[in-house]
Amino acid sequence: MLKKFKPDMICKSILDIDLETLIKKGINYLIIDIDNTIVAWGEFEVRDEIIEWLEKAQKMGFKICLVSNNQKDRVKKIESMLGIPAIYNAKKPLKSGFLKASQLLHQGKKNHQTAVIGDQFFTDVIGAKRLKLFVILVRPMKEKEFFVTRINRIFEKKILKYYEKDERE
Numbered sequence: 001m002l003k004k005f006k007p008d009m010i011c012k013s014i015l016d017i018d019l020e021t022l023i024k025k026g027i028n029y030l031i032i033d034i035d036n037t038i039v040a041w042g043e044f045e046v047r048d049e050i051i052e053w054l055e056k057a058q059k060m061g062f063k064i065c066l067v068s069n070n071q072k073d074r075v076k077k078i079e080s081m082l083g084i085p086a087i088y089n090a091k092k093p094l095k096s097g098f099l100k101a102s103q104l105l106h107q108g109k110k111n112h113q114t115a116v117i118g119d120q121f122f123t124d125v126i127g128a129k130r131l132k133l134f135v136i137l138v139r140p141m142k143e144k145e146f147f148v149t150r151i152n153r154i155f156e157k158k159i160l161k162y163y164e165k166d167e168r169e
């Protein structure tokens, strides 16, 4: 069961994702989580280095859509700050938010060229894998989070250990 949800890549931060490698894999579309992936939990500003990374990706030809389980106000603020379309209240790990994003990016026709980037196994990875999208799991920018998320992290750590062991074998 766990093998089915194994992230295709695991990185420390979105800044560590090698965009050239993604292009070589035929990926041109990015669906990116907001909280703790591009904005630290509880913060309102997108850090300069993240903005630069997003701009670089766009210059290289990537089309980007943000997908967040967070509410309209916060998501819309970040959408207008970055000038990148964003889906709010996405209800990950359900498929609907990802489907809206892939519709917006390529009318849902190029899922095989689409990668999802997020920091949570139970929302980002499971949701994306259900649609068979390429998934990159990044470490959360800040540890302080909602209670439910904190509980999920305990299981997430165990799952990551399992994958690390799986890689070694």
Ligand SMILES: [Mg+2]
Binding pocket: 033, 034, 035, 036, 037, 118, 119, 120
């Ligand atoms: Mg997140």
